[in-house]
Amino acid sequence: MVLATAFQALLLTVDISFVRLSLRVRVVVLVLSHGAIFAGSLFTVLGEPIVPRAGLLLYASGFASLLLHTFWARTLSSMTDTVDGKLDRQRWETLLLGAIVVGILGATLIVLSAPSGALTLQSPVSRFFVTITGTAAIVALAMISAPQSSPSTLRWVAGPTMAVTLHVMVVFIIVNGIVLSVFVAIPWLFAPVFVGFITLLLVGVALNYAMLVNVWRRDRKDSHSEPTPILEDREVTVVVSAMNDVNALSASLRNNVAALSPLPFLLVPAARSTDGTTELMRAVQDDYPDRVRVVEGTGGSKGGDLNEVWDLVETPYALVLDADEVVGLSFVTQALRVLSARPDVGIVQGRKSAMYPDTSLLSWFTSMERQHSTWIDQSFSDDILAAAHFAGSAAVIRREVLPAVDGFNPKMLTEDIDLTTRLYLETDWDIEYVPEMVAKELLPGTWMSLLQQRERWSRGWAQVAARRIGPVFRSWRSLGVRRTFGLSWLLFLAVSAPLFTIFPALTLPTIVLENPLGLSPAVALGLAMFLLPERAISFLYAVFRDPEIQMSMTPRRIVATVVFAYLWIAFGWVVQFHSLYLHFSGAPQIWAVTQKEQPVVRSDLEGEEVTL
Numbered sequence: 066m067v068l069a070t071a072f073q074a075l076l077l078t079v080d081i082s083f084v085r086l087s088l089r090v091r092v093v094v095l096v097l098s099h100g101a102i103f104a105g106s107l108f109t110v111l112g113e114p115i116v117p118r119a120g121l122l123l124y125a126s127g128f129a130s131l132l133l134h135t136f137w138a139r140t141l142s143s144m145t146d147t148v149d150g151k152l153d154r155q156r157w158e159t160l161l162l163g164a165i166v167v168g169i170l171g172a173t174l175i176v177l178s179a180p181s182g183a184l185t186l187q188s189p190v191s192r193f194f195v196t197i198t199g200t201a202a203i204v205a206l207a208m209i210s211a212p213q214s215s216p217s218t219l220r221w222v223a224g225p226t227m228a229v230t231l232h233v234m235v236v237f238i239i240v241n242g243i244v245l246s247v248f249v250a251i252p253w254l255f256a257p258v259f260v261g262f263i264t265l266l267l268v269g270v271a272l273n274y275a276m277l278v279n280v281w282r283r284d285r286k287d288s289h290s291e292p293t294p295i296l297e298d299r300e301v302t303v304v305v306s307a308m309n310d311v312n313a314l315s316a317s318l319r320n321n322v323a324a325l326s327p328l329p330f331l332l333v334p335a336a337r338s339t340d341g342t343t344e345l346m347r348a349v350q351d352d353y354p355d356r357v358r359v360v361e362g363t364g365g366s367k368g369g370d371l372n373e374v375w376d377l378v379e380t381p382y383a384l385v386l387d388a389d390e391v392v393g394l395s396f397v398t399q400a401l402r403v404l405s406a407r408p409d410v411g412i413v414q415g416r417k418s419a420m421y422p423d424t425s426l427l428s429w430f431t432s433m434e435r436q437h438s439t440w441i442d443q444s445f446s447d448d449i450l451a452a453a454h455f456a457g458s459a460a461v462i463r464r465e466v467l468p469a470v471d472g473f474n475p476k477m478l479t480e481d482i483d484l485t486t487r488l489y490l491e492t493d494w495d496i497e498y499v500p501e502m503v504a505k506e507l508l509p510g511t512w513m514s515l516l517q518q519r520e521r522w523s524r525g526w527a528q529v530a531a532r533r534i535g536p537v538f539r540s541w542r543s544l545g546v547r548r549t550f551g552l553s554w555l556l557f558l559a560v561s562a563p564l565f566t567i568f569p570a571l572t573l574p575t576i577v578l579e580n581p582l583g584l585s586p587a588v589a590l591g592l593a594m595f596l597l598p599e600r601a602i603s604f605l606y607a608v609f610r611d612p613e614i615q616m617s618m619t620p621r622r623i624v625a626t627v628v629f630a631y632l633w634i635a636f637g638w639v640v641q642f643h644s645l646y647l648h649f650s651g652a653p654q655i656w657a658v659t660q661k662e663q664p665v666v667r668s669d670l671e672g673e674e675v676t677l
Contacts, residue, residue: 089531090649094134101127101243108250118176119250125172125198126242129165129205129235136161136209137650153214155228161208162231164201169238171198176249177573225513232646233639240563244570255574262571263592265564270599272554276445277603283444283500284610301397301461302380303328306362306370308335309658310388311342313507317391318349322357324393328384330357331377333370342388366656367457368473368480375467387458389507389661391420399502400461411466411494415459415502416440418613421662422508428662431508431515433626434633436614437607440500447498452551455488455496457481459504466494478654479525482555486533489552490540503613507661514660516640521657523644526559528654562641604630 105123140154175194248255303325307314322330332350334343343361350357360377362370371385382404384397392415400413416439422432447453457480467473470487473480488494509515534556541549608626609618616622 094130094649097239097243098127098131098134101130101246105246117250119246121172122176122242122246122249125169126239126246128202129169129239132161132165132205132209133235133650139209157208159227159231161205162235164205164208166231166234166238168198168201168205169242171195171201173242173245176245225516229516229639229643233642236563236642236646237566241567241570244567245573248570248574252574255571259571262564262567266596267592270596272445273599273603275449276441277606279445279448280441280606280610283448284612300380301328301382301384301401302378303330303384303386304333304371304374304378305330305346305386305388306333306335306367307342307346307388308338308367309340309342310338310661311340311345312663313389313661314342314345316507317386317389318345319352320391321386322349322353324391325384325397327356328397329380331374331383332357332359333362333374334359335367335370336361336363337365364475366475366480368477369475372467372472372475375464375472378464381464382461383464384461385458386504387506389420390417390459390504391506392459392502392504396459396502396504397461399499403497403499404461404463407495407497409493409495410497411463411469411488411492412455412496413461413502414443414453414456414496414498415461415504416443416498416500416613417456417459417506418503418611419508420505422614423616424662427510427512427515428508429625430629430632432614433604433608433629435508436611437604440611440613441603441607443498444500446551446555447496449547450551450554451545451548452555453496453498454485454555455481459502459506463494466492469494476654477525478521478528478656482526483529483533486529486537486552486556489544489548490533490536510660510662516643517657518659519636519640520644520647523559523640524648524654526556527641527644527648530556530559560641560645562638563645566638566642600630600634601627604633 101123105120105127108117108123109120136158140157171194175191175198178188178190178194244258248258303321305314305318305321318332330349330353332346334346343359346357346359350359358377360374362373364370364373375383382401384392384400386392396415400415403413404410417435418439419428419432419435421428422436423429443453443456466488467484469492470484474483474487477483485496488496509518534553537544537549537552537556544552604626605623608614608622609616
């Protein structure tokens with residue numbers, strides 16, 4: 066305990082004020098580091114003369130968190146923002162993360178191999194694990210000195226794949242290590258925590274089954290297609306913002322201008338665009354000078370650019386589109402029908418559907434999740450939970466809605482969900498989701514683009530959850546029980562990975578520490594039969610019953626859909642853990658453009674389909 070306290074003091078002497086971290090993040094880091102170490106010392110003092118198992122686990126997790134925080138503070142304040150400086154930091158950080166993974170796993174194996182509540186070095190196995198853990202601790206401590214440059218021999222540890230893998234492993238192991246230490250120290254807590262975990266799973270899966278019932282009922286309703294009326298008056302302005310999206314715009318912009326005649330267009334290329342986006346928009350303006358206006362956005366983000374040009378919207382409504390989205394005239398007329406019938410609705414959100422859902426393994430993998438999300442999930446949020454949300458584009462917005470909440474918050478990574486929560490909390494405007502309003506979109510073009518897109522979404526939703534979930538709970542009287550639960554559940558899911566992935570900490574006490582649950586085989590079988598099939602059933606229904614994307618039910622497609630359904634669970638956890646690590650490390654919040662798949666467009670010269 067004396068050594069632990071001295072080690073804490075040492076790290077405090079090299080700690081630096083970390084200005085990038087919010088107060089909430091600092092509190093969490095404090096609890097995970099100094100709080101865990103203090104708890105470990107407490108268990109040590111109150112336990113046997115030899116360090117108890119719970120104390121060792123808490124020391125391992127607590128010191129890992131403290132070392133990480135110290136490394137982040139030192140390197141971010143001392144290293145340059147050059148490419149070489151970032152590369153050096155990444156190499157040293159990779160070594161630190163690897164040492165932490167080995168150290169915590171070693172401490173866990175020491176605890177699990179101990180026959181009783183106290184630790185000894187009598188067995189060769191224990192001495193081996195102690196040696197490994199001690200070596201890892203020495204390496205980790207050395208890494209916080211992180212020199213300005215790293216040797217070229219460490220180049221093999223640099224790279225996004227290695228970084229993401231270690232980010233996920235470290236957060237996963239620290240969370241499970243702390244939870245396991247609690248079960249070791251206070252065994253009677255295991256049963257109620259397990260019951261709470263299973264209850265949370267049951268609630269989530271039950272909601273997913275309810276989503277299926279809801280979409281099945283919608284699917285059974287007769288859908289009478291109404292004739293598309295002609296827009297005689299130009300009461301909607303089409304607003305298209307883009308940054309470095311020239312390929313996507315080449316396939317979408319002229320199609321939208323032609324299809325949405327006679328609506329006026331306000332094109333907003335980001336001033337930072339360097340790939341010809343601005344030039345393409347100005348060329349379209351030259352072709353349609355009476356309908357198209359181009360205004361460069363200098364707000365630094367999509368939300369900031371839209372704030373700057375919103376006063377230029379002179380019509381009662383605005384259709385907001387992303388660069389890769391294509392819509393038809395019926396999209397607008399359906400939205401206007403809703404807005405005319407319901408004066409309380411401020412935003413009518415349409416559904417986004419893949420333009421090319423099965424051109425590659427990546428597009429197939431991505432499109433399946435989008436089908437489930439946009440057709441099943443979002444419809445349920447609107448129909449049952451009264452918690453429809455603005456999705457950033459493919460939506461028709463009343464002009465007065467944005468000024469009611471002072472516009473978008475340009476500091477948010479996901480300005481759409483932030484706007485959604487502020488509308489519900491601060492105004493009386495409602496949001497309506499209409500899945501029959503379909504906008505075709507391009508999917509991410511590479512696996513890394515998909516990861517970066519979902520990382521931004523995850524960090525943005527977590528950012529909003531930290532700010533808004535408390536006010537949502539406190540506003541339950543004005544929001545109503547359904548909407549309060551719906552919004553809270555959506556925000557909770559954005560940061561739920563640490564809770565849903567504590568199953569190793571729940572499994573090990575039963576197998577190794579002789580802490581049985583007393584669960585009967587019949588109950589275990591019943592839980593498995595209820596929990597496990599839901600994901601496959603949901604994705605199969607979403608893929609093969611989707612009215613917008615017709616898929617033939619071949620054995621290969623069925624098997625792939627089931628496999629991808631469960632892979633999306635793991636992928637979602639990976640994204641959340643990676644995003645949480647970046648959030649706690651103070652990584653800058655960068656709004657990066659997602660590289661989309663290459664669209665197929667019609668050549669103006671040859672009249673043939675070509676891939677840009």
